[in-house]
Amino acid sequence: MASFGLKVIRGTFGVAEHVAPRLTGRAAFELFCRTPHEKSLSQGERRAIDRAADFMTEARHHRLKTRTGCVMVHEFRPEPGRASAGTVLVIHGWRSRTEYMRTLIKAYRHEGYKVVSLDLPGHGQSQGRRLTLVSAVDAARVAGEWFGPFAAIIGHSFGGAVAANAVAGSIRNIPPLAAGRLVLIAAPSSLPAIFADFSRMLNVGSRSQVAMADRVERIAGRPLHEFTGDRQLASTPLPTLVIHAPDDREVSADHARLYARAGNHVRLYWADGLGHRRILADKGVVERAVGFVAGRLEPSLQ
Structure with missing residues:
Protein backbone atom coordinates (compact mmCIF):
# COMPACT_ATOMS: atom_id res chain seq x y z
CA MET A 1 0.00 0.00 0.00
CA THR A 35 -8.23 -9.25 -2.50
CA PRO A 36 -5.71 -7.63 -4.86
CA HIS A 37 -6.85 -6.64 -8.33
CA GLU A 38 -5.21 -8.52 -11.19
CA LYS A 39 -3.79 -5.23 -12.48
CA SER A 40 -1.77 -4.89 -9.27
CA LEU A 41 0.39 -7.93 -10.06
CA SER A 42 4.11 -7.19 -9.99
CA GLN A 43 6.34 -7.92 -12.96
CA GLY A 44 7.81 -10.87 -11.09
CA GLU A 45 4.35 -12.31 -10.46
CA ARG A 46 3.42 -11.93 -14.12
CA ARG A 47 6.64 -13.65 -15.18
CA ALA A 48 5.89 -16.55 -12.84
CA ILE A 49 2.43 -16.92 -14.40
CA ASP A 50 3.90 -16.83 -17.90
CA ARG A 51 6.52 -19.45 -17.02
CA ALA A 52 3.78 -21.76 -15.76
CA ALA A 53 1.59 -21.44 -18.87
CA ASP A 54 2.63 -24.78 -20.39
CA PHE A 55 2.38 -26.46 -16.99
CA MET A 56 -1.22 -25.26 -16.57
CA THR A 57 -2.22 -26.83 -19.91
CA GLU A 58 -1.53 -30.24 -18.35
CA ALA A 59 -4.47 -29.82 -15.95
CA ARG A 60 -8.19 -30.31 -16.29
CA HIS A 61 -9.94 -27.17 -15.12
CA HIS A 62 -13.19 -27.30 -13.16
CA ARG A 63 -15.31 -24.31 -12.17
CA LEU A 64 -17.22 -25.31 -9.05
CA LYS A 65 -20.07 -23.50 -7.34
CA THR A 66 -19.73 -22.51 -3.69
CA ARG A 67 -22.12 -20.72 -1.36
CA THR A 68 -20.74 -17.32 -2.38
CA GLY A 69 -19.77 -17.77 -6.04
CA CYS A 70 -17.57 -20.00 -8.16
CA VAL A 71 -14.00 -21.19 -7.74
CA MET A 72 -11.59 -22.79 -10.15
CA VAL A 73 -10.06 -26.15 -9.30
CA HIS A 74 -7.19 -27.53 -11.37
CA GLU A 75 -6.87 -31.32 -11.57
CA PHE A 76 -3.41 -32.70 -12.38
CA ARG A 77 -3.15 -36.42 -13.06
CA PRO A 78 -0.12 -38.43 -11.82
CA GLU A 79 2.85 -38.63 -14.13
CA PRO A 80 2.45 -41.34 -16.80
CA GLY A 81 3.66 -44.71 -15.62
CA ARG A 82 3.34 -43.87 -11.93
CA ALA A 83 1.20 -46.11 -9.73
CA SER A 84 -1.71 -44.22 -8.21
CA ALA A 85 -0.96 -43.07 -4.66
CA GLY A 86 -4.21 -41.23 -4.01
CA THR A 87 -5.29 -37.60 -4.25
CA VAL A 88 -3.88 -34.56 -2.48
CA LEU A 89 -5.37 -31.08 -2.21
CA VAL A 90 -3.04 -28.08 -2.58
CA ILE A 91 -4.14 -24.66 -1.33
CA HIS A 92 -2.14 -21.51 -2.06
CA GLY A 93 -1.85 -18.42 0.10
CA TRP A 94 -3.02 -14.81 -0.01
CA ARG A 95 -2.04 -12.97 -3.20
CA SER A 96 -1.10 -16.30 -4.75
CA ARG A 97 -2.51 -18.87 -7.15
CA THR A 98 -2.00 -22.40 -8.47
CA GLU A 99 0.84 -21.35 -10.79
CA TYR A 100 3.00 -20.42 -7.79
CA MET A 101 2.59 -23.92 -6.33
CA ARG A 102 4.05 -25.54 -9.44
CA THR A 103 7.14 -27.10 -7.83
CA LEU A 104 5.13 -28.85 -5.13
CA ILE A 105 2.47 -30.00 -7.57
CA LYS A 106 5.08 -31.51 -9.90
CA ALA A 107 6.71 -33.36 -7.02
CA TYR A 108 3.47 -34.94 -5.84
CA ARG A 109 2.56 -35.95 -9.40
CA HIS A 110 5.99 -37.57 -9.74
CA GLU A 111 5.23 -39.55 -6.58
CA GLY A 112 2.03 -40.88 -8.15
CA TYR A 113 -0.51 -38.56 -6.60
CA LYS A 114 -3.35 -36.87 -8.38
CA VAL A 115 -3.15 -33.22 -7.35
CA VAL A 116 -6.21 -31.04 -6.97
CA SER A 117 -5.14 -27.39 -6.69
CA LEU A 118 -7.67 -24.81 -5.55
CA ASP A 119 -7.66 -21.17 -6.62
CA LEU A 120 -9.17 -19.45 -3.59
CA PRO A 121 -11.99 -16.90 -4.06
CA GLY A 122 -10.63 -13.65 -5.48
CA HIS A 123 -7.42 -15.32 -6.66
CA GLY A 124 -6.11 -16.91 -9.85
CA GLN A 125 -8.97 -17.97 -12.10
CA SER A 126 -11.61 -17.86 -9.35
CA GLN A 127 -14.23 -15.15 -9.19
CA GLY A 128 -14.53 -12.19 -6.86
CA ARG A 129 -12.51 -9.57 -5.01
CA ARG A 130 -13.23 -10.79 -1.49
CA LEU A 131 -11.82 -13.63 0.59
CA THR A 132 -12.67 -14.71 4.12
CA LEU A 133 -11.65 -17.77 6.06
CA VAL A 134 -15.28 -18.88 5.80
CA SER A 135 -15.43 -18.61 1.99
CA ALA A 136 -12.04 -20.32 1.71
CA VAL A 137 -13.05 -23.27 3.90
CA ASP A 138 -16.29 -23.54 1.94
CA ALA A 139 -14.27 -23.71 -1.29
CA ALA A 140 -12.17 -26.51 0.19
CA ARG A 141 -15.39 -28.28 1.17
CA VAL A 142 -16.63 -28.18 -2.41
CA ALA A 143 -13.30 -29.49 -3.69
CA GLY A 144 -13.61 -32.34 -1.19
CA GLU A 145 -17.13 -33.21 -2.34
CA TRP A 146 -15.90 -33.52 -5.92
CA PHE A 147 -12.44 -35.04 -5.47
CA GLY A 148 -12.05 -36.26 -1.88
CA PRO A 149 -11.29 -37.88 0.40
CA PHE A 150 -7.72 -36.65 0.30
CA ALA A 151 -4.58 -38.52 1.28
CA ALA A 152 -3.28 -35.15 2.42
CA ILE A 153 -3.90 -31.42 2.26
CA ILE A 154 -0.93 -29.16 1.63
CA GLY A 155 -1.32 -25.46 2.34
CA HIS A 156 1.05 -22.53 2.02
CA SER A 157 0.61 -19.35 4.06
CA PHE A 158 -3.10 -18.51 4.35
CA GLY A 159 -3.81 -21.77 2.55
CA GLY A 160 -2.31 -23.62 5.50
CA ALA A 161 -4.70 -21.87 7.88
CA VAL A 162 -7.55 -22.80 5.53
CA ALA A 163 -6.45 -26.45 5.59
CA ALA A 164 -6.25 -26.55 9.40
CA ASN A 165 -9.67 -24.98 9.80
CA ALA A 166 -11.20 -27.19 7.12
CA VAL A 167 -10.13 -30.49 8.72
CA ALA A 168 -11.04 -29.22 12.19
CA GLY A 169 -14.56 -28.26 11.11
CA SER A 170 -14.16 -24.91 12.84
CA ILE A 171 -16.68 -23.04 10.66
CA ARG A 172 -20.35 -23.31 11.56
CA ASN A 173 -22.42 -25.47 9.17
CA ILE A 174 -19.36 -26.68 7.24
CA PRO A 175 -18.48 -30.31 8.08
CA PRO A 176 -14.84 -31.32 8.63
CA LEU A 177 -12.91 -32.08 5.45
CA ALA A 178 -11.62 -35.66 5.26
CA ALA A 179 -7.86 -36.01 4.91
CA GLY A 180 -5.15 -38.41 6.02
CA ARG A 181 -2.36 -35.90 6.67
CA LEU A 182 -1.61 -32.19 6.75
CA VAL A 183 1.40 -30.25 5.52
CA LEU A 184 1.43 -26.60 6.60
CA ILE A 185 4.12 -24.43 5.00
CA ALA A 186 4.75 -20.90 6.32
CA ALA A 187 1.20 -20.92 7.65
CA PRO A 188 -0.35 -18.48 10.14
CA SER A 189 -1.90 -20.17 13.14
CA SER A 190 -3.64 -17.33 14.99
CA THR A 228 -5.90 -20.60 16.82
CA GLY A 229 -3.93 -23.46 15.33
CA ASP A 230 -3.14 -25.21 18.59
CA ARG A 231 -6.86 -25.47 19.39
CA GLN A 232 -7.77 -26.67 15.90
CA LEU A 233 -5.04 -29.29 15.53
CA ALA A 234 -5.49 -30.53 19.11
CA SER A 235 -9.07 -31.41 18.24
CA THR A 236 -7.98 -33.07 14.97
CA PRO A 237 -5.10 -35.50 15.66
CA LEU A 238 -4.04 -35.99 12.05
CA PRO A 239 -0.33 -36.51 11.41
CA THR A 240 0.80 -32.97 10.61
CA LEU A 241 4.07 -31.53 9.35
CA VAL A 242 4.67 -27.83 9.93
CA ILE A 243 7.44 -26.30 7.81
CA HIS A 244 8.51 -22.75 8.57
CA ALA A 245 11.51 -20.46 8.12
CA PRO A 246 12.73 -18.68 11.25
CA ASP A 247 13.44 -15.62 9.07
CA ASP A 248 9.91 -15.43 7.62
CA ARG A 249 9.00 -11.73 7.65
CA GLU A 250 5.39 -12.17 6.56
CA VAL A 251 4.30 -14.88 8.99
CA SER A 252 6.23 -14.92 12.25
CA ALA A 253 7.86 -18.15 13.37
CA ASP A 254 5.71 -17.89 16.51
CA HIS A 255 2.81 -19.17 14.40
CA ALA A 256 4.71 -22.40 13.74
CA ARG A 257 5.47 -22.80 17.44
CA LEU A 258 1.78 -22.41 18.23
CA TYR A 259 0.86 -25.21 15.82
CA ALA A 260 3.55 -27.41 17.37
CA ARG A 261 1.94 -27.10 20.80
CA ALA A 262 -1.16 -28.97 19.59
CA GLY A 263 0.26 -32.40 20.43
CA ASN A 264 2.66 -35.16 19.51
CA HIS A 265 0.95 -35.68 16.15
CA VAL A 266 2.43 -32.35 14.97
CA ARG A 267 6.05 -32.21 13.85
CA LEU A 268 7.91 -28.97 13.23
CA TYR A 269 10.69 -28.59 10.65
CA TRP A 270 12.68 -25.35 10.50
CA ALA A 271 13.67 -24.35 6.95
CA ASP A 272 16.45 -21.92 7.78
CA GLY A 273 16.99 -18.92 5.54
CA LEU A 274 14.12 -19.53 3.11
CA GLY A 275 11.76 -16.71 4.05
CA HIS A 276 8.09 -16.82 3.16
CA ARG A 277 8.04 -17.51 -0.59
CA ARG A 278 11.40 -19.06 -1.51
CA ILE A 279 10.46 -21.92 0.78
CA LEU A 280 8.02 -23.23 -1.86
CA ALA A 281 10.74 -23.91 -4.42
CA ASP A 282 13.40 -25.31 -2.11
CA LYS A 283 14.34 -28.89 -3.04
CA GLY A 284 14.78 -30.02 0.56
CA VAL A 285 11.44 -28.58 1.65
CA VAL A 286 9.63 -30.16 -1.29
CA GLU A 287 11.25 -33.55 -0.68
CA ARG A 288 10.26 -33.40 2.98
CA ALA A 289 6.70 -32.36 2.20
CA VAL A 290 6.27 -35.21 -0.29
CA GLY A 291 8.10 -37.74 1.87
CA PHE A 292 5.89 -36.98 4.87
CA VAL A 293 2.73 -37.66 2.88
CA ALA A 294 4.24 -40.80 1.33
CA GLY A 295 5.37 -42.10 4.75
CA ARG A 296 9.10 -42.07 4.03
CA LEU A 297 10.36 -39.71 6.70
CA GLU A 298 12.50 -40.84 9.60
CA PRO A 299 10.62 -41.98 12.71
CA SER A 300 11.33 -38.73 14.56
CA LEU A 301 9.22 -36.89 12.00
CA GLN A 302 6.38 -39.38 11.67
Whole structure:
Protein backbone atom coordinates (compact mmCIF):
# COMPACT_ATOMS: atom_id res chain seq x y z
CA MET A 1 0.00 0.00 0.00
CA ALA A 2 1.40 3.42 -0.96
CA SER A 3 2.71 5.40 2.02
CA PHE A 4 0.41 8.39 1.33
CA GLY A 5 -2.65 6.17 1.00
CA LEU A 6 -1.71 4.35 4.19
CA LYS A 7 -1.39 7.64 6.07
CA VAL A 8 -4.85 8.70 4.88
CA ILE A 9 -6.40 5.39 5.95
CA ARG A 10 -4.67 5.48 9.33
CA GLY A 11 -5.88 9.00 9.92
CA THR A 12 -9.42 8.16 8.89
CA PHE A 13 -9.60 5.11 11.16
CA GLY A 14 -8.11 7.10 14.03
CA VAL A 15 -10.81 9.76 13.82
CA ALA A 16 -13.66 7.31 13.11
CA GLU A 17 -12.80 5.25 16.21
CA HIS A 18 -14.19 8.08 18.34
CA VAL A 19 -17.24 8.77 16.18
CA ALA A 20 -18.63 5.45 14.89
CA PRO A 21 -16.53 2.48 16.07
CA ARG A 22 -18.97 -0.21 14.95
CA LEU A 23 -19.18 1.23 11.44
CA THR A 24 -15.40 1.63 11.42
CA GLY A 25 -14.96 -1.97 12.52
CA ARG A 26 -17.15 -3.25 9.71
CA ALA A 27 -15.26 -1.10 7.21
CA ALA A 28 -11.92 -2.40 8.51
CA PHE A 29 -13.16 -5.98 8.22
CA GLU A 30 -14.18 -5.45 4.59
CA LEU A 31 -10.81 -3.89 3.83
CA PHE A 32 -9.13 -6.88 5.47
CA CYS A 33 -11.08 -9.25 3.17
CA ARG A 34 -10.41 -7.32 -0.04
CA THR A 35 -8.23 -9.25 -2.50
CA PRO A 36 -5.71 -7.63 -4.86
CA HIS A 37 -6.85 -6.64 -8.33
CA GLU A 38 -5.21 -8.52 -11.19
CA LYS A 39 -3.79 -5.23 -12.48
CA SER A 40 -1.77 -4.89 -9.27
CA LEU A 41 0.39 -7.93 -10.06
CA SER A 42 4.11 -7.19 -9.99
CA GLN A 43 6.34 -7.92 -12.96
CA GLY A 44 7.81 -10.87 -11.09
CA GLU A 45 4.35 -12.31 -10.46
CA ARG A 46 3.42 -11.93 -14.12
CA ARG A 47 6.64 -13.65 -15.18
CA ALA A 48 5.89 -16.55 -12.84
CA ILE A 49 2.43 -16.92 -14.40
CA ASP A 50 3.90 -16.83 -17.90
CA ARG A 51 6.52 -19.45 -17.02
CA ALA A 52 3.78 -21.76 -15.76
CA ALA A 53 1.59 -21.44 -18.87
CA ASP A 54 2.63 -24.78 -20.39
CA PHE A 55 2.38 -26.46 -16.99
CA MET A 56 -1.22 -25.26 -16.57
CA THR A 57 -2.22 -26.83 -19.91
CA GLU A 58 -1.53 -30.24 -18.35
CA ALA A 59 -4.47 -29.82 -15.95
CA ARG A 60 -8.19 -30.31 -16.29
CA HIS A 61 -9.94 -27.17 -15.12
CA HIS A 62 -13.19 -27.30 -13.16
CA ARG A 63 -15.31 -24.31 -12.17
CA LEU A 64 -17.22 -25.31 -9.05
CA LYS A 65 -20.07 -23.50 -7.34
CA THR A 66 -19.73 -22.51 -3.69
CA ARG A 67 -22.12 -20.72 -1.36
CA THR A 68 -20.74 -17.32 -2.38
CA GLY A 69 -19.77 -17.77 -6.04
CA CYS A 70 -17.57 -20.00 -8.16
CA VAL A 71 -14.00 -21.19 -7.74
CA MET A 72 -11.59 -22.79 -10.15
CA VAL A 73 -10.06 -26.15 -9.30
CA HIS A 74 -7.19 -27.53 -11.37
CA GLU A 75 -6.87 -31.32 -11.57
CA PHE A 76 -3.41 -32.70 -12.38
CA ARG A 77 -3.15 -36.42 -13.06
CA PRO A 78 -0.12 -38.43 -11.82
CA GLU A 79 2.85 -38.63 -14.13
CA PRO A 80 2.45 -41.34 -16.80
CA GLY A 81 3.66 -44.71 -15.62
CA ARG A 82 3.34 -43.87 -11.93
CA ALA A 83 1.20 -46.11 -9.73
CA SER A 84 -1.71 -44.22 -8.21
CA ALA A 85 -0.96 -43.07 -4.66
CA GLY A 86 -4.21 -41.23 -4.01
CA THR A 87 -5.29 -37.60 -4.25
CA VAL A 88 -3.88 -34.56 -2.48
CA LEU A 89 -5.37 -31.08 -2.21
CA VAL A 90 -3.04 -28.08 -2.58
CA ILE A 91 -4.14 -24.66 -1.33
CA HIS A 92 -2.14 -21.51 -2.06
CA GLY A 93 -1.85 -18.42 0.10
CA TRP A 94 -3.02 -14.81 -0.01
CA ARG A 95 -2.04 -12.97 -3.20
CA SER A 96 -1.10 -16.30 -4.75
CA ARG A 97 -2.51 -18.87 -7.15
CA THR A 98 -2.00 -22.40 -8.47
CA GLU A 99 0.84 -21.35 -10.79
CA TYR A 100 3.00 -20.42 -7.79
CA MET A 101 2.59 -23.92 -6.33
CA ARG A 102 4.05 -25.54 -9.44
CA THR A 103 7.14 -27.10 -7.83
CA LEU A 104 5.13 -28.85 -5.13
CA ILE A 105 2.47 -30.00 -7.57
CA LYS A 106 5.08 -31.51 -9.90
CA ALA A 107 6.71 -33.36 -7.02
CA TYR A 108 3.47 -34.94 -5.84
CA ARG A 109 2.56 -35.95 -9.40
CA HIS A 110 5.99 -37.57 -9.74
CA GLU A 111 5.23 -39.55 -6.58
CA GLY A 112 2.03 -40.88 -8.15
CA TYR A 113 -0.51 -38.56 -6.60
CA LYS A 114 -3.35 -36.87 -8.38
CA VAL A 115 -3.15 -33.22 -7.35
CA VAL A 116 -6.21 -31.04 -6.97
CA SER A 117 -5.14 -27.39 -6.69
CA LEU A 118 -7.67 -24.81 -5.55
CA ASP A 119 -7.66 -21.17 -6.62
CA LEU A 120 -9.17 -19.45 -3.59
CA PRO A 121 -11.99 -16.90 -4.06
CA GLY A 122 -10.63 -13.65 -5.48
CA HIS A 123 -7.42 -15.32 -6.66
CA GLY A 124 -6.11 -16.91 -9.85
CA GLN A 125 -8.97 -17.97 -12.10
CA SER A 126 -11.61 -17.86 -9.35
CA GLN A 127 -14.23 -15.15 -9.19
CA GLY A 128 -14.53 -12.19 -6.86
CA ARG A 129 -12.51 -9.57 -5.01
CA ARG A 130 -13.23 -10.79 -1.49
CA LEU A 131 -11.82 -13.63 0.59
CA THR A 132 -12.67 -14.71 4.12
CA LEU A 133 -11.65 -17.77 6.06
CA VAL A 134 -15.28 -18.88 5.80
CA SER A 135 -15.43 -18.61 1.99
CA ALA A 136 -12.04 -20.32 1.71
CA VAL A 137 -13.05 -23.27 3.90
CA ASP A 138 -16.29 -23.54 1.94
CA ALA A 139 -14.27 -23.71 -1.29
CA ALA A 140 -12.17 -26.51 0.19
CA ARG A 141 -15.39 -28.28 1.17
CA VAL A 142 -16.63 -28.18 -2.41
CA ALA A 143 -13.30 -29.49 -3.69
CA GLY A 144 -13.61 -32.34 -1.19
CA GLU A 145 -17.13 -33.21 -2.34
CA TRP A 146 -15.90 -33.52 -5.92
CA PHE A 147 -12.44 -35.04 -5.47
CA GLY A 148 -12.05 -36.26 -1.88
CA PRO A 149 -11.29 -37.88 0.40
CA PHE A 150 -7.72 -36.65 0.30
CA ALA A 151 -4.58 -38.52 1.28
CA ALA A 152 -3.28 -35.15 2.42
CA ILE A 153 -3.90 -31.42 2.26
CA ILE A 154 -0.93 -29.16 1.63
CA GLY A 155 -1.32 -25.46 2.34
CA HIS A 156 1.05 -22.53 2.02
CA SER A 157 0.61 -19.35 4.06
CA PHE A 158 -3.10 -18.51 4.35
CA GLY A 159 -3.81 -21.77 2.55
CA GLY A 160 -2.31 -23.62 5.50
CA ALA A 161 -4.70 -21.87 7.88
CA VAL A 162 -7.55 -22.80 5.53
CA ALA A 163 -6.45 -26.45 5.59
CA ALA A 164 -6.25 -26.55 9.40
CA ASN A 165 -9.67 -24.98 9.80
CA ALA A 166 -11.20 -27.19 7.12
CA VAL A 167 -10.13 -30.49 8.72
CA ALA A 168 -11.04 -29.22 12.19
CA GLY A 169 -14.56 -28.26 11.11
CA SER A 170 -14.16 -24.91 12.84
CA ILE A 171 -16.68 -23.04 10.66
CA ARG A 172 -20.35 -23.31 11.56
CA ASN A 173 -22.42 -25.47 9.17
CA ILE A 174 -19.36 -26.68 7.24
CA PRO A 175 -18.48 -30.31 8.08
CA PRO A 176 -14.84 -31.32 8.63
CA LEU A 177 -12.91 -32.08 5.45
CA ALA A 178 -11.62 -35.66 5.26
CA ALA A 179 -7.86 -36.01 4.91
CA GLY A 180 -5.15 -38.41 6.02
CA ARG A 181 -2.36 -35.90 6.67
CA LEU A 182 -1.61 -32.19 6.75
CA VAL A 183 1.40 -30.25 5.52
CA LEU A 184 1.43 -26.60 6.60
CA ILE A 185 4.12 -24.43 5.00
CA ALA A 186 4.75 -20.90 6.32
CA ALA A 187 1.20 -20.92 7.65
CA PRO A 188 -0.35 -18.48 10.14
CA SER A 189 -1.90 -20.17 13.14
CA SER A 190 -3.64 -17.33 14.99
CA LEU A 191 -6.42 -15.26 13.47
CA PRO A 192 -6.47 -12.98 16.53
CA ALA A 193 -2.77 -12.22 16.00
CA ILE A 194 -3.35 -11.48 12.31
CA PHE A 195 -6.21 -9.13 13.14
CA ALA A 196 -4.06 -7.40 15.76
CA ASP A 197 -1.22 -6.85 13.25
CA PHE A 198 -3.69 -5.53 10.67
CA SER A 199 -5.24 -3.19 13.23
CA ARG A 200 -1.86 -1.79 14.27
CA MET A 201 -0.89 -1.19 10.64
CA LEU A 202 -4.10 0.73 9.87
CA ASN A 203 -4.58 2.39 13.27
CA VAL A 204 -7.84 0.56 13.98
CA GLY A 205 -8.82 1.34 17.57
CA SER A 206 -9.87 -1.06 20.29
CA ARG A 207 -13.62 -0.42 20.00
CA SER A 208 -13.49 -0.89 16.24
CA GLN A 209 -11.54 -4.12 16.78
CA VAL A 210 -14.41 -5.41 18.92
CA ALA A 211 -16.75 -4.77 15.98
CA MET A 212 -14.36 -6.69 13.69
CA ALA A 213 -14.37 -9.62 16.10
CA ASP A 214 -18.15 -9.53 16.25
CA ARG A 215 -18.25 -9.76 12.47
CA VAL A 216 -16.04 -12.87 12.57
CA GLU A 217 -18.32 -14.55 15.10
CA ARG A 218 -21.42 -13.69 13.08
CA ILE A 219 -20.21 -15.26 9.83
CA ALA A 220 -18.08 -18.10 11.25
CA GLY A 221 -20.20 -19.12 14.21
CA ARG A 222 -17.32 -19.00 16.72
CA PRO A 223 -15.63 -16.16 18.63
CA LEU A 224 -12.40 -14.81 17.20
CA HIS A 225 -10.26 -16.04 20.11
CA GLU A 226 -11.04 -19.68 19.24
CA PHE A 227 -9.37 -19.45 15.83
CA THR A 228 -5.90 -20.60 16.82
CA GLY A 229 -3.93 -23.46 15.33
CA ASP A 230 -3.14 -25.21 18.59
CA ARG A 231 -6.86 -25.47 19.39
CA GLN A 232 -7.77 -26.67 15.90
CA LEU A 233 -5.04 -29.29 15.53
CA ALA A 234 -5.49 -30.53 19.11
CA SER A 235 -9.07 -31.41 18.24
CA THR A 236 -7.98 -33.07 14.97
CA PRO A 237 -5.10 -35.50 15.66
CA LEU A 238 -4.04 -35.99 12.05
CA PRO A 239 -0.33 -36.51 11.41
CA THR A 240 0.80 -32.97 10.61
CA LEU A 241 4.07 -31.53 9.35
CA VAL A 242 4.67 -27.83 9.93
CA ILE A 243 7.44 -26.30 7.81
CA HIS A 244 8.51 -22.75 8.57
CA ALA A 245 11.51 -20.46 8.12
CA PRO A 246 12.73 -18.68 11.25
CA ASP A 247 13.44 -15.62 9.07
CA ASP A 248 9.91 -15.43 7.62
CA ARG A 249 9.00 -11.73 7.65
CA GLU A 250 5.39 -12.17 6.56
CA VAL A 251 4.30 -14.88 8.99
CA SER A 252 6.23 -14.92 12.25
CA ALA A 253 7.86 -18.15 13.37
CA ASP A 254 5.71 -17.89 16.51
CA HIS A 255 2.81 -19.17 14.40
CA ALA A 256 4.71 -22.40 13.74
CA ARG A 257 5.47 -22.80 17.44
CA LEU A 258 1.78 -22.41 18.23
CA TYR A 259 0.86 -25.21 15.82
CA ALA A 260 3.55 -27.41 17.37
CA ARG A 261 1.94 -27.10 20.80
CA ALA A 262 -1.16 -28.97 19.59
CA GLY A 263 0.26 -32.40 20.43
CA ASN A 264 2.66 -35.16 19.51
CA HIS A 265 0.95 -35.68 16.15
CA VAL A 266 2.43 -32.35 14.97
CA ARG A 267 6.05 -32.21 13.85
CA LEU A 268 7.91 -28.97 13.23
CA TYR A 269 10.69 -28.59 10.65
CA TRP A 270 12.68 -25.35 10.50
CA ALA A 271 13.67 -24.35 6.95
CA ASP A 272 16.45 -21.92 7.78
CA GLY A 273 16.99 -18.92 5.54
CA LEU A 274 14.12 -19.53 3.11
CA GLY A 275 11.76 -16.71 4.05
CA HIS A 276 8.09 -16.82 3.16
CA ARG A 277 8.04 -17.51 -0.59
CA ARG A 278 11.40 -19.06 -1.51
CA ILE A 279 10.46 -21.92 0.78
CA LEU A 280 8.02 -23.23 -1.86
CA ALA A 281 10.74 -23.91 -4.42
CA ASP A 282 13.40 -25.31 -2.11
CA LYS A 283 14.34 -28.89 -3.04
CA GLY A 284 14.78 -30.02 0.56
CA VAL A 285 11.44 -28.58 1.65
CA VAL A 286 9.63 -30.16 -1.29
CA GLU A 287 11.25 -33.55 -0.68
CA ARG A 288 10.26 -33.40 2.98
CA ALA A 289 6.70 -32.36 2.20
CA VAL A 290 6.27 -35.21 -0.29
CA GLY A 291 8.10 -37.74 1.87
CA PHE A 292 5.89 -36.98 4.87
CA VAL A 293 2.73 -37.66 2.88
CA ALA A 294 4.24 -40.80 1.33
CA GLY A 295 5.37 -42.10 4.75
CA ARG A 296 9.10 -42.07 4.03
CA LEU A 297 10.36 -39.71 6.70
CA GLU A 298 12.50 -40.84 9.60
CA PRO A 299 10.62 -41.98 12.71
CA SER A 300 11.33 -38.73 14.56
CA LEU A 301 9.22 -36.89 12.00
CA GLN A 302 6.38 -39.38 11.67
